[in-house]
Amino acid sequence: MPFLVKRVASAVFVVFGAITLIFLVLNVLPGDPAVLVAGEGASPATIANIQAELGTNRPLGVQYGHYLWALAHGNLGTSFATNEPVASRIWAQFPPTLELTVSSCLIAILLGVSLGIVAAVRQDRWLDRLIQTVVLFLTSMPPFWIGILLILVFSVGLHWLPAMGSATVSQLILPSACLGFNITGQMERMVRGSVIEVLHEPFVATLRGKGLRELPILFNHVLRNALIPVITMLGLLIGQTLSGVVVVETLFARQGLGRLIVDALGVRDIPVLEGVVLFISIFYVFLNLLIDLSYAWIDRRVRN
Amino acid sequence: MSGHILKSTLLAVLGKASEPRERASSAPTSPSGKWRFRQHAAIIIPGIIIAFILLCAAAPGLVAPYGPTDMDDNAILAAPSWQHLLGTDQYGSDIATAIIYGARQSVLVAFGAILLGTAGGSLLGMAAGYRGGWIDTVSMRLIDIWISVPPMLLALIVAAALGGGFSSTVIAIASMLVPRFARIVRARVIGIKILPFIAAAQAMGASRLWILWRHVLPHTGSVILVLATLGVADAILIGAALSFIGLGVNPDQPDWGYLLSEGRNYLTDAWWYATFPGLAITLLAVSVNILGDALRRRTDPNGIRK
Numbered sequence: 001m002p003f004l005v006k007r008v009a010s011a012v013f014v015v016f017g018a019i020t021l022i023f024l025v026l027n028v029l030p031g032d033p034a035v036l037v038a039g040e041g042a043s044p045a046t047i048a049n050i051q052a053e054l055g056t057n058r059p060l061g062v063q064y065g066h067y068l069w070a071l072a073h074g075n076l077g078t079s080f081a082t083n084e085p086v087a088s089r090i091w092a093q094f095p096p097t098l099e100l101t102v103s104s105c106l107i108a109i110l111l112g113v114s115l116g117i118v119a120a121v122r123q124d125r126w127l128d129r130l131i132q133t134v135v136l137f138l139t140s141m142p143p144f145w146i147g148i149l150l151i152l153v154f155s156v157g158l159h160w161l162p163a164m165g166s167a168t169v170s171q172l173i174l175p176s177a178c179l180g181f182n183i184t185g186q187m188e189r190m191v192r193g194s195v196i197e198v199l200h201e202p203f204v205a206t207l208r209g210k211g212l213r214e215l216p217i218l219f220n221h222v223l224r225n226a227l228i229p230v231i232t233m234l235g236l237l238i239g240q241t242l243s244g245v246v247v248v249e250t251l252f253a254r255q256g257l258g259r260l261i262v263d264a265l266g267v268r269d270i271p272v273l274e275g276v277v278l279f280i281s282i283f284y285v286f287l288n289l290l291i292d293l294s295y296a297w298i299d300r301r302v303r304n
Numbered sequence: 305m306s307g308h309i310l311k312s313t314l315l316a317v318l319g320k321a322s323e324p325r326e327r328a329s330s331a332p333t334s335p336s337g338k339w340r341f342r343q344h345a346a347i348i349i350p351g352i353i354i355a356f357i358l359l360c361a362a363a364p365g366l367v368a369p370y371g372p373t374d375m376d377d378n379a380i381l382a383a384p385s386w387q388h389l390l391g392t393d394q395y396g397s398d399i400a401t402a403i404i405y406g407a408r409q410s411v412l413v414a415f416g417a418i419l420l421g422t423a424g425g426s427l428l429g430m431a432a433g434y435r436g437g438w439i440d441t442v443s444m445r446l447i448d449i450w451i452s453v454p455p456m457l458l459a460l461i462v463a464a465a466l467g468g469g470f471s472s473t474v475i476a477i478a479s480m481l482v483p484r485f486a487r488i489v490r491a492r493v494i495g496i497k498i499l500p501f502i503a504a505a506q507a508m509g510a511s512r513l514w515i516l517w518r519h520v521l522p523h524t525g526s527v528i529l530v531l532a533t534l535g536v537a538d539a540i541l542i543g544a545a546l547s548f549i550g551l552g553v554n555p556d557q558p559d560w561g562y563l564l565s566e567g568r569n570y571l572t573d574a575w576w577y578a579t580f581p582g583l584a585i586t587l588l589a590v591s592v593n594i595l596g597d598a599l600r601r602r603t604d605p606n607g608i609r610k
Contacts, residue, residue: 010448017449025461140537140589142544142561145582148568152575163571243456247545251568261457262549265464277461281453 003296011289018281023067026274027060054080054270076278077271081264086275089260094279097256100175100249101241107180108237112187113227119188120195120226121218131188139185144247147178151252164253175252179244183237190233191226198226231295235288242280346598350591357588360407368401384576391576393566399577402563403584409559410585413470414539417477421539422532424478425485430516430524432486433493443486450483459542463551473546477539485531492527496520526603533596537589544585560585 034050035042051057055066070077076086119131138146154174155163165171198204199222207217245258257276264272341348360367375395384391390400432443450458459476466472496502497520505515547561558566560581567578 014448014452018452021449021453022461026465136590136593137586140593141586142541142582144545144548145564145586148564148571148578148582151571152579156572156575239454243454246456246460247548250549261460265549265551273461273464277453277457280457284454285452
């Protein structure tokens, strides 16, 4: 129980910190939002008007207090561009991003775990070398370039899959492959390392000595131990995916939070930018909390 | 960074190469002790590629087949040929030339961000790790908050807040690297601080700064070097992503990410336009990753005999 309480308290603390950090970055760093909204060559009077409208001419402490007060009431502010509440825009755009995140993580887990196991079992043989080379390229390629290559091959060349949109399942395949491939590499490395480590533990030698065959050893004993640390890796992967949605949604002209961010950037819509980044960060913190808790539940040693 | 750190790090990196390795699987060691190409291939091949890219960045005029603003009206969106090895863009400009001239921006952004990120991360990590106590607690809590914003999003809001352009891109990428570096440097410093020679220096009355500079930093140097090398790849990728969504450096000096985003508009007519700038980014990132891995294997504290 103390572990649970401690972990939840620290997550709440981090969320509060993230709210403050994002507020500070967007309000304290040089670059007045009013100047950005007014555009280049605006007169000082226009800028002062916009400042009054946005409330950015008030002291920072007052702005921060108001911001927290509004957040406590679930109010993320109003979009500069459309005058809609930011919260409703986020809710409308969240489902497609969630779909994309889940499907690309599934691809990364399936591919990463299976490639990792194969590479570990065949450590230092040619198959392992091949997998390591592929993985090196996957982790070094910009995700949007992977996406462009996928579009060139499967949409432009073969006409198999659509390159644009986010309405149907077939439109989900290329973007999730693009993001999924990008994070497969890290997953594979983690799984490979973990399986190799467990394969060298004395209990595996004991099992071999007992005359058990390699496959039952691998599936019944080694993987059980080796895949536990991989769970913690999931948090990191989700962070990477949430980072990747910004470019991938733009590239594939999908709806979603990443697209919302890029659109907000284009028109300097600070409340939307602030709201979406905050929303994604909170989502990320609580997913990590869940992962940590489930990890403690699976592996009791962590609790102490 | 001062000379002795660089020297000790280089010695650690290169000196290890000739010693027999404990883990035979990581690289074959020649029994005769002779210098073999295969042994060093993981450093030489990426080294040559990186050197070539650095040459392009430093003196694009020497390498590029055309001038940066040359346009060929007879070759609008022309496919790769002997005249234009990597094809041309919508103005008939040579894409190979654009990539060579774009290297400078991409490389400068990555190196600037790495310098800033490594310096910031090392300072924070050393302060937290060596001082311990409340400074450590506070910095680690700050870092928890710092990494709670997914890296790309953090870089994005920092770049947006600073208004885009070269220096804001550099600061944005560095802001995402600092917390990660600080954590690793801190762990390393905590491991070093308990070693007897630190206690000896303290007993001799050495000041805290002197111990940090003369004893802790040289022993952390190899870790920082490896982090910096592997971080370059991340910096390149994030820099390209920022350019891709229009937040990067100036369009007057198009970098690789910008070329890629331009090429994206011509996917159906000109596959080469987006493919080759992306290939350049990948080639640089792969080379840097291989080099970083090779350096890590050679400076791994587990590989150094106690």
